[in-house]
Amino acid sequence: MDSLDKKLNEVFTGKVVRKDLVHHIKKAANVPSFVLEFLLSKYCATDDPAEIEAGKRAVLEVVESNYVRPDESNRAQSKVQQQGRHKFIDKIHVKYYERERRHWAEMENFGSKRIAINEKFYKENEKLLEGGMWAEVTIAHNDIEEDNYAFYIEDLRPIQLSRFNESIYFEGREQFTRDEWIDVILRSVGLNPEIMDNPPAEIKDRFPSGLRLKLHFISRLIPLVQNNFNFIELGPRGTGKSYFYSEFSPFSTLLSGGQASTATLLYNNARRKVGAVGFWDNIAFDEVGNMKIKDSDTIQIMKDYMANGRFSRGQEVIANASFSFVGNIDQSVDQLVNSYEHDLFVTLPKAFDLAIQDRFFFFLPGWEIPKMDNKFFTESFGLITDYMAEAFHYMFKHNKDYVDVVNKRLKLGASVQGRDELAIKKTVTALVKIIHPSGDPSEEEFNEIVEYAIEGRRRVKEQMNKRKPDDEFALINLSYFTSDGEERVVYCPESRYAQATQNPRKTEENSAAFKHSDTSPIDKKEVSINTIQEKKVSLEEKRFKVYYGDTGYSYETVFKDYLVGASEVVLEDAYVRQRHQILNFLRFCEILVRVGDCKKIKLITCADDDVQQKDNTLAFDQIADNLFDHGIEFRFEFSKTLHDRELKLSNGWNIKMGRGLDYFQSLGGNYLQIGISDYDLRPCLETSFDIYKVR
Known part of the structure; x- marks a missing residue:
């Protein structure tokens, strides 16, 4: 140990x-x-x-x-009849039937809803009457034919805790530091926190580590401690998205198969009974992208419930269950955040419109979580799962003290609107419950939680802003104030430098000039000036790698934002010599024409021999004539020693390119393929880009 x-x-x-x-x-x-x-x-x-x-x-x-499995209920009942009695592990409920004026027990997998039970069992274990509990149950067979039941409970020993003492839990938490307690929680759900602090080499450069990665796993637990919380996680397969909701807590249920109906989920009018929202702390929807809505009014009722925890279905229903939506995302995240047409909600079903999306409080970036294998599972001790689940269930039902702490300490910026504030405060409250259940976190610890909560909400709002043609969701620069009055704007790491996400196109009329998301609409007469100023402020130096087969890296996506304000462009690329490479250069020139700021282009390249140099001179002369018609002077020269591939811009930006402009895969002579015209859809070769400012 x-x-x-x-x-x-x-x-x-x-x-x-x-x-x-x-x-x-x-x-x-x-x-x-x-x-x-x-x-x-x-x-x-x-x-x-x-x-x-x-x-x-x-x-x-x-x-x-x-242990009784659902498909073995008949055999289990037969075993009891033949042997007289048998001990089972199953979930047991007890219900009072008004007409008969007595209680009957029901065992889920045993398959009987009419089992006689002595009152001492449900008096000692009140959970039997409140949704049921797992237990070791000795079932005996009743041989008296006159009785109206075949089985009765002879003995019952709870597997779940019959009572939870919150003071012991809170006092125990005080014996640990913040970082120790985070590791305790991770170990308690079976994960190895040590590997998150020191990840192996194969994942070290591709995923976050330390506190950020740990918070990703912990945030999956938020719906288990915070009532009426709407959570979404999209990411690759194999990262354990659904595990937390099927294994960790008996108060959570996982709906697989993508089916959801008003009767089962919300309210059954025929039976006049509340659906699953009335019986669980959390309802998780697996494979949300394949989710099928059976009833036309289910989505509308879900919207009402997700907004305020209540809905009307003939009568008003109030419930506390949280919703967790987990699903896969197969597209490249980098491609999506840099796309003007697509966003990170691309896998959601069509029924999940902006109204549903706006009700998501937190969007966990599942692509930042590595796939689970044996090295991620702990060999250490952790709290018994049921004990931790009981603690979470207790905090799920108790909010006031935590809400008071958050309201007292949290001050949000002007861009935080109504639903943003609710989402952020609920997320902060939930994380305080999990990490600091018995006291106030330090200023630094509290700010880390706040920033993480704001990021999760901003990720939701960025996707809605890309989808909405007007400015309803344009205030994406969510911020908060520290205790000394400093305002801090929080960004999502995957989209911070993605212009397609930060300044999405709103209409065809302003597609060439995007306004800042937190400013008033741009006057058309001042478009070019304001756009150039915005680009200078928002563009940053960066290095990134493109892997073989990646898409979403057209010249427009990679270069266009940095070309704004550049009146002179020098391209040094030794491999603008083959026909397809010259066509690539011409496509790059078209971007310069569309941006409209370039007046001079100089190309320095090479040729394989004198014949090729002569042929290419004729081709470049034709390009020069065309560019002249667009007000651009084009000059070119051939070098015998050129090797580096670099783009030099008069606005101060330089871009080093591993493969120059020739980084797209060949289509093999087949020009009837997707990607022939739209280079964002054409697969790439492996290359790298280094964009830096000349000082």
Whole structure:
């Protein structure tokens, strides 16, 4: 055990378990993690390796013998009838039936809704009456034919906690630093925080590390502690998006298959019963891109519910369940943020219009989370899953004290509008609950939470701003004030320097000049001046790499913003010599014509031999005649020693290019392909760009 293991065992004695044992057994037994942890704490409460192995075998035997799977209900009932009694592991509910004036138990996978139960069981375990609980249940068969039931409960031992003492949890948290407690939470859900601090070389340069990566995982837990929270995560497959909602908490449910109806989700008019929103803390929608809405009015009712936690369906319904939408995104994120036509919500179903999107409080960038494999799973101790889930459930129901802390300390900037403020405050409140459940974070710790919350909301607003033709969502520069009055604007790292996201085209009329998102509309008479000033302010030095097969890197996307204000352009590229390379250069010249600021172009290139130089001279002369008609003087020269490929602009920007202008894959002579005209759709060769300011 390391120091954190020892401290955790000392502070939370009896409430911890070795998480690697859960992971190992999980491979052989598809049982909820909190059920396995209950059995492990019973059979593997030791440090002796031999006893642990024996305990693991015992756990598997118990699962094999006692865990009921939904498709085995008939066999389970038959076993009880034949043997007289049998012990099962199942989720059990108890309901009071008014007409019969008695309680009946129902076991989910056992398949019986009419099981007799002694009142002592539900008096000792109130959760049986409040949504049910997992338990070891001994079911006996009733042989008296006159009775109106076949089974009764002989014994019941809860797997979940029957009661939760919040003061012990809060006092225990105080024994840990902020960073230690974050690691405790990550270990408790089975993850290895050490690898997030020191990632392996193969992912080190492609994903964030340290606190940011840890916050990404922790933010998946937000809907479990914050009521009526609308969360969305889009990212690659295999990053564990749905795991948190299917395994971590018995108060959360995962809806797979993409089906959603008003009756099952919200309210069943025929039965006059509240749907899933009335029974769960969190409802997660897996594969949201494939989500199918059965009823035409489901989306409208969802909008009402997501806005304020209530809706009317013949009668007003108030509920607290949060919504989590998780799905895949297969497109290149860099391509999407630099596209004027597409955005990061591209995979959402069409029914998810701007009204639904505006109700998302936090957008987790799933592309910043590496794919899960064995090295990401911890071998250390963590809090028993059910104990952590109970703590989260307690905080889910208690908001006031946390809201008071946030309202007292948080001051947001002028660009933060109504729904922005609600989203940010709810996210900050949730993260304070998870990381600082019993006290106020320090100023630095609080600001880190605030910035992370604002970023998650800004990511939502940026996508809506790209979609909306007017300026309704144009105030994307969300900010907050520190305690000393400094205003800090928060950006999303993937889109900070993407002009297509920061200044999206609103209409064809102003497509050549984009206004700043937080300014008043630009007067048409001042378009060119204001645009140049905006570009100078917003453009930054950067280096980036394009990988083989990437799309979304047309000349317009890569170069256009930096060409604004450049009256003279010098291109040094030794490989403007083949026919397709000359056509590439001509396409680049077309960008310069459209920008409208360039007056002089100079090309320095090479030729394979005298014949090619003579032929290319004729081609360049034709280009020069065409450019002259557009008010641009074009000069060219051939060099025998040129090697570097660089673009030098009179506005002070230089762009070094690994492959020059020739970085697109060949179409192999087939010109009936997508990408022949739109270079943003043409796959690239591997190359790199270094854009820097000459000082």
